[in-house]
Amino acid sequence: AQSVTQPDIHITVSEGASLELRCNYSYGATPYLFWYVQSPGQGLQLLLKYFSGDTLVQGIKGFEAEFKRSQSSFNLRKPSVHWSDAAEYFCAVGAGRSDMRFGAGTRLTVKP
């Protein structure tokens, strides 16, 4: 069965610093991979997705992610974090079936 692991429960970065959030997945075939962001009390907003093709995908709000099949990873990056990026970030895998499996999330705190 597919699964997603986000090793970092909580990350703190300074505003303007670079960011990388880790995501590892387990699935037998090429999965469909997603990053969602959730601000406090809000729903889930899709940042970016990978289905096939170029392994470096660009998303909204200046985020990008790179699919690395050999490492079963789909890490999220941003070169310069803004205070408004503070939120919970979820990596998810969809397997071409109906359901989507989410990681436990990484909470991002941005220091001024």
Place this chain on the structure above:
Amino acid sequence: EPEVTQTPSHQVTQMGQEVILRCVPISNHLYFYWYRQILGQKVEFLVSFYNNEISEKSEIFDDQFSVERPDGSNFTLKIRSTKLEDSAMYFCASSARDGSYEQYFGPGTRLTVT
């Protein structure tokens, strides 16, 4: 931009009562989903629905839960007899195709069972 809507935004109910959570998916979408997120925990898949029937469900989705698409626009989740542990945020999502494609999430309904 079309979006998924959910009502109510917050529902408080007493243990043992029935609740119905409502969702209006994006109009041309064919696949519908319910997820839940217990406070501080991960988002968990409950059920998917296509062509007027359940296509997949998780172990969480037991006989207390049911889903329905009563008309051409609404998609509902019913919890027949709520338990304290049903307190969570419930998200509805829809997609144009099978889950291999993007799912659009609603803002959620916070259910509090007292």
